[in-house]
Structures are given as structure tokens and as C-alpha cells.
Amino acid sequence: MLFSYKCDGCFRHIRGVCAHCMHEMLQEDLPGVPGVLAAVRYDNTARQLVHGLKFHNHRGIAALFAEVMVERLSLSLELVNVVTWAPTSKYRAHERGHDQAELIARAVSFRLGVPCRKLLRRTSSTSQTGQSRNARLIGPTFVARACGSVGRVLLVDDVVTTGSTLGRAATALREAGAIRVTCAAFAATPAPSERR
Numbered sequence: 001m002l003f004s005y006k007c008d009g010c011f012r013h014i015r016g017v018c019a020h021c022m023h024e025m026l027q028e029d030l031p032g033v034p035g036v037l038a039a040v041r042y043d044n045t046a047r048q049l050v051h052g053l054k055f056h057n058h059r060g061i062a063a064l065f066a067e068v069m070v071e072r073l074s075l076s077l078e079l080v081n082v083v084t085w086a087p088t089s090k091y092r093a094h095e096r097g098h099d100q101a102e103l104i105a106r107a108v109s110f111r112l113g114v115p116c117r118k119l120l121r122r123t124s125s126t127s128q129t130g131q132s133r134n135a136r137l138i139g140p141t142f143v144a145r146a147c148g149s150v151g152r153v154l155l156v157d158d159v160v161t162t163g164s165t166l167g168r169a170a171t172a173l174r175e176a177g178a179i180r181v182t183c184a185a186f187a188a189t190p191a192p193s194e195r196r
Contacts, residue, residue: 146176
């Protein structure tokens with residue numbers, strides 16, 4: 001075969017994500033993360049999908065993430081005026097060739113029919129990937145563009161662990177004049193007591 005497609009979740013020979021992986025990922029309750037809406041738990045299938053986007057350039061999976069987020073989190077036009085994302089470090093974006101949070105944010109904005117704008121600039125270069133929980137709690141720092149005319153912002157990321165990245169990004173947006181900031185992520189890392 002010239003072209004061979006595999007499920008991004010379990011690697012069965014199928015294009016996209018197979019029905020089994022979708023069912024497995026969506027059968028659980030929404031993960032509870034204070035201050036963040038998260039669509040799925042970051043384990044098993046979701047982890048494989050996120051790794052495909054982050055490390056294997058499977059950019060098309062961002063549209064699936066957006067679909068799952070909009071449906072499971074009941075995101076709507078009434079909730080937001082603009083969608084933005086918590087940017088990854090310049091080093092990671094350069095290394096991967098894309099910013100995964102931006103891809104997801106753009107796909108969410110398309111599904112909602114609202115604009116997507118780059119409102120944040122990351123001012124710290126340290127990546128959260130591979131950091132200890134204590135280091136993650138410190139989180140990166142951000143500066144936001146003036147948001148006085150923006151109104152309600154949906155702030156998107158791929159995975160939330162401690163919530164510090166989204167928390168710091170949301171604070172920067174509020175300080176720049178955003179009326180309301182709603183934080184949403186595709187997946188949430190389970191608390192240590194909930195991990196399988």
C-alpha cells in the first residue's frame with residue numbers, strides 16, 4: 001500500500017480516530033480541575049492523541065479536540081467574544097513546527113464562529129513539560145495585549161496539570177482589560193490519587 005493510515009489512539013489501521021478509542025475516551029465523567037473546563041482525562045487514549053499532535057505533527061487531530069471540547073464542555077457563542085491560547089515556549093514551538101494550543105484554539109474558534117486572536121506573549125522560556133509538580137505550580141509568565149474591547153475571552157490549552165499556566169495567562173488577560181476569561185483544555189492530568 002502506498003498510504004497506510006492508523007488510528008491516532010490505538011494505531012489500528014483506520015484514518016483518524018477509531019470508534020473504540022473515541023468511546024473509551026468519552027465514557028468517563030468530565031475531570032474536575034478548579035477554574036478550568038477540561039473535556040477528557042489525560043490518560044490512555046487522550047495521552048496518545050495529544051502526543052500525536054505535539055510530537056508527531058498530527059495537526060489534523062486539533063479539529064477532533066475542538067469538536068470534543070465544544071460538545072462536552074457546552075462551549076457556546078454566548079460564552080465568548082474571542083478565543084485565544086496560552087502560548088508554548090518559543091523553543092518548543094520552533095522544535096515542533098507549531099504551537100499545539102494555537103492549533104486547538106483556532107479549531108475551537110472555527111466551530112464557535114468567533115474570532116481567534118493572539119492576545120498573549122509568553123515572557124518565560126521554561127517549558128512545563130517534564131517539570132516536577134512543584135516547578136509546574138510556579139508556572140510560566142505572560143504579558144497580554146490590551147483587551148478592553150475584547151470582552152469575554154475563551155483561553156485554550158491542550159493539557160492542564162496544575163492549572164498554573166492557564167491561571168497566569170488568565171490573570172494577564174484580566175489585567176489587560178478582559179471582562180471575563182473562561183479557561184478550557186482538551187485534557188486534564190488526573191490527581192495522583194485518581195491515576196490508574
